[in-house]
Amino acid sequence: xxxxxxxxxxxxxxxxxxxxxxxxxxxxxxxxxxxxxxxxxxxxxxxxxxxxxxxxxxxxxxxxxxxxxxxxxxxxxxxxxxxxxxxxxxxxxxxxxxxxxxxxxxxxxxxxxxxxxxxxxxxxxxxxxxxxxxxxxxxxxxxxxxxxxxxxxxxxxxxxxxxxxxxxxxxxxxxxxxxxxxxxxxxxxxxxxxxxxxxxxxxxxxxxxxxxxxxxxxxxxxxxxxxxxxxxxxxxxxxxxxxxxxxxxxxxxxxxxxxxxxxxxxxxxxxxxxxxxxxxxxxxxxxxxxxxxxxxxxxxxxxxxxxxxxxxxxxxxxxxxxxxxxxxxxxxxxxxxxxxxxxxxxxxxxxxxxxxxx
Numbered sequence: 001x002x003x004x005x006x007x008x009x010x011x012x013x014x015x016x017x018x019x020x021x022x023x024x025x026x027x028x029x030x031x032x033x034x035x036x037x038x039x040x041x042x043x044x045x046x047x048x049x050x051x052x053x054x055x056x057x058x059x060x061x062x063x064x065x066x067x068x069x070x071x072x073x074x075x076x077x078x079x080x081x082x083x084x085x086x087x088x089x090x091x092x093x094x095x096x097x098x099x100x101x102x103x104x105x106x107x108x109x110x111x112x113x114x115x116x117x118x119x120x121x122x123x124x125x126x127x128x129x130x131x132x133x134x135x136x137x138x139x140x141x142x143x144x145x146x147x148x149x150x151x152x153x154x155x156x157x158x159x160x161x162x163x164x165x166x167x168x169x170x171x172x173x174x175x176x177x178x179x180x181x182x183x184x185x186x187x188x189x190x191x192x193x194x195x196x197x198x199x200x201x202x203x204x205x206x207x208x209x210x211x212x213x214x215x216x217x218x219x220x221x222x223x224x225x226x227x228x229x230x231x232x233x234x235x236x237x238x239x240x241x242x243x244x245x246x247x248x249x250x251x252x253x254x255x256x257x258x259x260x261x262x263x264x265x266x267x268x269x270x271x272x273x274x275x276x277x278x279x280x281x282x283x284x285x286x287x288x289x290x291x292x293x294x295x296x297x298x299x300x301x302x303x304x305x306x307x308x309x310x311x312x313x314x315x316x317x318x319x320x321x322x323x324x325x326x327x328x329x330x331x332x333x334x335x336x337x338x339x340x341x342x343x344x345x346x347x348x349x350x351x352x353x354x355x356x357x358x
Contacts, residue, residue: 021061025245026115026253031078043080043089045112048073048252049245058089074111075243075255076200079174085184096144098202101264101328109266113202113243113255116144122205122214123150123168125158125179131167132317135275136263137204139321142163143271152179155209172275178338182210189215197251204257214254215256218248265321266328276318279310293319326345 020027025047046060052073056067063081070087070258071079078092098112119141123129133148137159141148150168155161161179163266168177188195195201195218203211246254265272273280279301283291290305296302303308 008160021059022051024247024251024253025059026076026198027078027175028095028198031092035080036270038081046079046081046089047245048075048077048079051075052061052242056083074114075245076114076116076202076253078115091305096146096188098139098140098144098146098204099266100260101266101324101331112257114299115200116146116255118147118149118201119144119150119198120151120191120201120203121193121216122203122209122211123164124209125152125161125164128209129164129167129208131171133263133321134168136265137316138171138323139268139271139275140204140263141271142274143265143268146173146202149191150175150177151214152177153182155179156181156183167190168356172277174274174277175225182213182217184264185217186271187214188220192219193249195250195252195254200253202257204253205258206260207258212256215246215254218252218254219246220249240264262267264328265325266331268325269322272318272321272325276314276321279315279318282310282314 019055022045025347027047031045039272044060044063045065047060048056049059050057052066054072055069056077056079058065058067058081060081065081065086067079067081067086067089068211069093071077071089073079073091076098077094079089080092082089083191095115096117097114098116099109100112102108102110119137121134121137121141123134129152138148138150144145150171152164152168154162158164165177165179166248180190191201192296203214205211243255246256248254282300282304283293285300286296288296291299291301293301295301301310301315305312305315310346
């Protein structure tokens, strides 16, 4: 059966005239309503196009500057640029935000990208293809309230892509799947509906799946370095080393991201439930509200498993992601609580010192 993906696409509209620099960078009404003409005249809007160790690279209408460390922002954020005090530039409320638990043993959250409309989750039709990884990225997108689209690349190197497409389609009926050759003219054609002027898209996926190649195709240039994969295991090498925003000739803002070897989800419970909507619906029918779906009587999940109506491997992946999210969310909540307690202690000490000086 041929799927109708029209409901996944942005609303159709008439062709717009040439857009101003801000609109090409993704400026939308959502951000404009947070400010005023007077405020914009004094502190013009700029968008973070790169994050460096020594600050934020921002661009706007006749603005191209490096803001020193100060604003807590990531690639894609919009700021009101204070030319006199750049570090005091104000970050506007975000339309969406991608974040993960920072790699390693720490308890920090790492911001990945902000103010994205569509997330292209990229995988190739080879040994790199991994359903569990796709589910993880899609959950991240759903949690950020961003439209996910699975993009399958390297179709020119695969004799039969049907198994890859079928596996990707089975993940969620809310996610469109597009298969293409990233090195040809297909990206500009097949991804055009999501890459309209004024939109912001991000490419997510492992190293070597073709993210940079896709962006070069959309931009009609070869500005972004690309690299070959290892032949023995189809693994890619990092060619993109930092998150960076590009603008296509059509006026679509495109975020390129490095391949993430570790994507730990945190505070993503709703996104996971959206990916595994069928299992979440079943879980809601369990006799006990705190059912762990392991041995409890009246468990709708176990009943469906016995009847063979759900895939055991899919159930295992859902359990793993849900458990990971609960652990990371609790750990981060503990960190936030400790930070708040420490802040209260510092304020109490400072208040005591001020009172003792009187």
